[in-house]
Amino acid sequence: MATASIAIVETPLVNYALRRGDDALILGHRLSEWCGHAPMLEEDMALANMGLDLIGQARELYSYAAQAEGAANTEDTLAYLRDVRQYRNLLLVEQPNGDFARTMLRQLFYSAFADPYWRAMMGSSDPTLAAIAAKSEKESAYHLRHASEWVIRLGDGTEESHRRAQTAIDELWAFTGELFHVDDGDAALIKDGIAIDPERLRGVWSETIATVLSRATLQRPNSDWMQQGGRAGHHSEHLGHLLSELQSLQRSFPGATW
Amino acid sequence: MYTQALNAPQSDERHLEDADKSARFEARVANEQRIEPNDWMPAAYRKTLTRQISQHAHSEIVGMLPEGNWITRAPTLRRKAALLAKVQDECGHGLYLYAAAETLGSSREELVDQLLGGKAKYSSIFNYPTLTWADIGAIGWLVDGAAIMNQIPLCRCSYGPYARAMIRVCKEESFHQRQGYEIMVTLSRGTDEQKAMAQDALNRWWWPCLMMFGPPDQQSQHGNQSTRWKIKRFSNDELRQKFVDATVPQARYLGLTMPDPELRFNDATQHWDFGAIDWQEFADVLAGFGPCNRDRMAARRKAHDDGAWVREAAQAYADKERARRAADNAVAA
Numbered sequence: 093m094a095t096a097s098i099a100i101v102e103t104p105l106v107n108y109a110l111r112r113g114d115d116a117l118i119l120g121h122r123l124s125e126w127c128g129h130a131p132m133l134e135e136d137m138a139l140a141n142m143g144l145d146l147i148g149q150a151r152e153l154y155s156y157a158a159q160a161e162g163a164a165n166t167e168d169t170l171a172y173l174r175d176v177r178q179y180r181n182l183l184l185v186e187q188p189n190g191d192f193a194r195t196m197l198r199q200l201f202y203s204a205f206a207d208p209y210w211r212a213m214m215g216s217s218d219p220t221l222a223a224i225a226a227k228s229e230k231e232s233a234y235h236l237r238h239a240s241e242w243v244i245r246l247g248d249g250t251e252e253s254h255r256r257a258q259t260a261i262d263e264l265w266a267f268t269g270e271l272f273h274v275d276d277g278d279a280a281l282i283k284d285g286i287a288i289d290p291e292r293l294r295g296v297w298s299e300t301i302a303t304v305l306s307r308a309t310l311q312r313p314n315s316d317w318m319q320q321g322g323r324a325g326h327h328s329e330h331l332g333h334l335l336s337e338l339q340s341l342q343r344s345f346p347g348a349t350w
Numbered sequence: 351m352y353t354q355a356l357n358a359p360q361s362d363e364r365h366l367e368d369a370d371k372s373a374r375f376e377a378r379v380a381n382e383q384r385i386e387p388n389d390w391m392p393a394a395y396r397k398t399l400t401r402q403i404s405q406h407a408h409s410e411i412v413g414m415l416p417e418g419n420w421i422t423r424a425p426t427l428r429r430k431a432a433l434l435a436k437v438q439d440e441c442g443h444g445l446y447l448y449a450a451a452e453t454l455g456s457s458r459e460e461l462v463d464q465l466l467g468g469k470a471k472y473s474s475i476f477n478y479p480t481l482t483w484a485d486i487g488a489i490g491w492l493v494d495g496a497a498i499m500n501q502i503p504l505c506r507c508s509y510g511p512y513a514r515a516m517i518r519v520c521k522e523e524s525f526h527q528r529q530g531y532e533i534m535v536t537l538s539r540g541t542d543e544q545k546a547m548a549q550d551a552l553n554r555w556w557w558p559c560l561m562m563f564g565p566p567d568q569q570s571q572h573g574n575q576s577t578r579w580k581i582k583r584f585s586n587d588e589l590r591q592k593f594v595d596a597t598v599p600q601a602r603y604l605g606l607t608m609p610d611p612e613l614r615f616n617d618a619t620q621h622w623d624f625g626a627i628d629w630q631e632f633a634d635v636l637a638g639f640g641p642c643n644r645d646r647m648a649a650r651r652k653a654h655d656d657g658a659w660v661r662e663a664a665q666a667y668a669d670k671e672r673a674r675r676a677a678d679n680a681v682a683a
Contacts, residue, residue, distance in 0.1 A: 125422060127418050127434060127437050137442060140437065244667070252662075253662070253663030338423070350425035
């Protein structure tokens with residue numbers, strides 16, 4: 093027996109909170125996959141830490157989305173009872189962990205955006221989003237530092253680590269354009285001062301990436317072709333597998349309390 | 351998570367050592383004074399502690415695997431965060447304990463090599479599989495519960511760094527134990543399927559948990575020396591009985607049935623009598639023939655091998671940085 097997915101009334105605000113919540117949950121879930129399998133115990137601790145921060149952010153954003161929707165949804169129905177087409181996360185964060193270089197480059201690309209993003213969102217006219225931003229900003233600053241330091245070490249480490257880091261950049265680069273995605277619903281929220289225009293962050297993001305890659309002796313790819321779709325539910329094939337694992341108990345035992 | 355009496359034979363090296371120092375050491379231990387890393391200690395004391403602390407550290411690290419098996423499938427976001435934090439705590443305990451072992455003169459790398467080479471042991475309990483979500487509850491309730499019984503006396507262990515590590519570890523373990531029990535309460539108040547899941551988990555984990563306390567006292571090979579050195583404060587059987595006495599009422603509160611038809615309260619001793627433990631199973635699991643021994647070691651070896659290039663990169667970068675700084679200083683001079 094399977095549990096049907098929930099329906100959601102996607103107002104611009106609900107959608108906005110859901111998208112950021114989905115980013116945090118899916119990336120947090122990916123990081124949690126490392127737990128017990130990292131290259132060193134210190135990194136088991138650090139990856140779990142970042143995963144916990146992100147899962148915490150997801151819970152706050154889902155609770156706010158549920159409240160904004162005003163229906164019977166909760167953080168758990170939003171996380172566990174939406175199918176792949178209802179998820180709104182960036183394609184970047186659903187990409188598999190791959191090797192440690194790929195995980196760290198994915199984190200760098202995301203955190204180099206999330207850090208200035210949450211700092212800017214502290215000025216949101218929506219007090220709940222501003223409060224979530226104030227907490228998330230501290231966390232994302234640490235995530236960015238951690239990922240940057242590792243990318244520098246991998247890029248400027250051994251031949252093998254350099255090759256792996258460059259491969260990760262080349263494979264993930266096409267998913268970075270979506271960080272700056274805005275649709276009509278977002279535009280209305282930006283106009284009202286609830287959301288910030290991500291275009292404002294493109295300069296600082298590019299500069300952070302350029303600085304880190306340069307210290308790491310790594311190259312930014314020449315291609316500027318960008319793949320998009322996550323924000324509208326057009327995902328890679330990876331997300332369905334992640335969700336089938338994440339949601340397995342809620343789907344197998346409908347209505348149970350855990 | 352946990353330490354276990356594994357009864358490896360040990361040599362007696364005291365005859366090689368200074369009789370005066372040895373007498374002073376024994377007197378300090380007898381007076382409940384802590385032995386610290388720079389203090390003189392008998393070689394056999396150092397060896398016993400290195401073995402026990404490193405086995406304890408290995409157990410924490412291998413113990414991340416059975417619970418880690420459910421992080422990606424935890425049924426709610428709250429449970430997911432709690433489980434991830436719990437497994438992270440186990441990793442922290444492992445790090446602490448490797449650091450405590452290092453104060454006795456063995457490096458973490460050396461100790462980890464012993465584990466990966468199959469020369470060092472870890473707790474038998476982690477060679478059992480986590481098959482359902484209820485196993486996460488049962489591990490917290492029973493495995494962490496048994497660990498606490500073992501570890502609280504270790505907070506008074508004669509070796510200072512181990513005793514102090516145990517104080518923090520025990521605080522976190524008792525939090526984990528409550529979390530595990532709370533999962534069991536939720537399941538036992540849930541649907542029929544959830545209740546069956548909880549009962550099945552208790553059935554599978556109960557006997558292996560009783561084995562965690564090590565062989566019966568009459569078979570224990572080196573309990574006496576550890577007791578005299580105040581490393582061990584209670585015998586295996588004493589701790590096992592304490593655990594049974596504490597756990598039976600908790601199972602009743604959950605409405606679960608203990609998988610032991612011989613379990614009954616003894617009015618004369620005021621303890622719960624329990625049935626015979628299958629010591630052959632314990633011996634088999636310790637010898638490498640448990641249900642998950644091969645999977646656990648394969649997972650640890652894979653993490654170690656797959657991570658080698660990352661550790662090499664970090665080392666290469668540190669070397670380059672040092673060379674760059676030296677070059678800068680040479681120019682400045």
